[in-house]
Amino acid sequence: MKHRLAILDDYQDVASGFADWAALEAQGITVTTFRKPFASPEALVSALAGITIVIAMRERTVFPREVLEQLPALKLLVTTGMANAAIDTGAAADLGITVCGTPGSPAAAPELTWGLLLALARHLPAEERSLRAGTWQSTVGFELAGKTLGIVGLGKIGRRMAGYGKAFGMDVVAWSQNLTAEAAASAGARLVSKEELFRAADVATLHLRLSARSENVVDEPELRLLGPEGLLVNTARGPLVNQDALVRALNGGWIRGAALDVFDQEPLQAGHPLLTAPNTVLSPHLGYVTTESYRQFYGGAFEDVTAWLAGSPVRTITA
Known part of the structure; x- marks a missing residue:
């Protein structure tokens, strides 16, 4: 044949x-x-x-x-x-x-995730655009040391993220539906409830596999808990987050910002509201592109x- x-x-x-x-x-x-x-x-x-x-x-x-x-x-x-x-x-x-x-x-996705997190915390895309336009310093970023990293999903990628957080001097907490305290501790994290994670986290990062159970695992209540100083990072799958709620959160100042590598529909279409939402760092699903x-x-x-x-x-x- x-x-x-x-x-x-x-x-x-x-x-x-x-x-x-x-x-x-x-x-x-x-x-x-x-x-x-x-x-x-x-x-x-x-x-x-x-x-x-x-x-x-x-x-x-x-x-x-x-x-x-x-x-x-x-x-x-x-x-x-x-x-x-x-x-x-x-x-x-x-x-x-x-x-x-x-x-x-195993390294591609967590490395990109950490890069997006740093870019968001220090406003790197905005500062680069500003510099090219002739402006010298226009924002004030924040340090990760001493902050709390909340990891939703502590699998292979989540465990690497926990190690990165520890290396940067962060307190690391984690949650997923079946995570045990022992498994969290073995990765250098503390098991907390989902509500506790989003209330405590300065940065919440998502590393769950998409399923019927995990779709919209982050919705308006979680974004409200993350609060006006919290950052959301999603390099896993777009539908883990209710993107309508996320757009409202960004435009309404519920959260400090979001770094996203994944979206509900890919490629992201022109005119999508996330493209104009404030305080975002966006990349075109580059997590595995190395x-x-x-x-x-x-x-x-x-x-x-x-x-x-x-x-x-x-x-x-x-x-």
């Missing part, structure tokens, strides 16, 4: 440099790269007609059952990373589509494809 492979959402046009796709083409496999997001599910289905192998970059493209059912040729769907909420893995299993994942970089991370993602995807072609799939993801 002649296979056709599609690499999706290669925004920076760099996928070709991170794996030996030419080796697959030498086996007669056609490799097609798509750089831009698809405008609609219909456009996605049309573009992938006859494609047997798809490599998806994180959750940039959504694969619900109704899309997968319209792709009868699809046999292998590879996602970068080992979890992807945008893929209906149950539907894939029903339709005989193998889903595989890849390794990833050379080291892409080397893991695309290198792992290449391994997944070659293993599947050999009849022995690796890193399979089931419903």
Whole structure:
């Protein structure tokens, strides 16, 4: 069988440099790269007609059952990373589509998170714009030492954030639905309730996996508790925060500011109210966008494809 492979959402046009796709083409496999997001599910289905192998970059493209059912040729769907909420893995299993994942970089997301936090605390984007416009110093930032860092979700990324907070001399508290005091202590944090976290935190940072249980885990009550001096940082998933409430909080001065790498809809559309909300530092979902991370993602995807072609799939993801 002649296979056709599609690499999706290669925004920076760099996928070709991170794996030996030419080796697959030498086996007669056609490799097609798509750089831009698809405008609609219909456009996605049309573009992938006859494609047997798809490599998806994180959750940039959504694969619900109704899309997968319209792709009868699809046999292998590879996602970068080992979890992807945008893929209906149950539907894939029903339709005989193998889903595989890849390794990833454990440092990429927490490093970006800390960079956004520092940029927000010291007003770096505003000061850079001001400097380029000819103004010398226009804001007053604040130090992290002695402040309280509240971590919502103490998994692999959250634990690294706890270490960063400790290194900066911060008091670290944490909460998630199933977190225990022992697990929090092992990461250098104190377990508190969600309400206590948002009341005490000078900076609240989110590191939960998105699910029905975690959607809107931060809403108006949490933002009110965070208070006029508190900062919110979200590099996990946009829907963890009620973005309507967040826009009201920023415009109304309920909180000091927000640093965001993720949004309800991505790419963020022109005219979105967060683009004009005050006291924000925004980045276009760069948490995993590093050379080291892409080397893991695309290198792992290449391994997944070659293993599947050999009849022995690796890193399979089931419903």
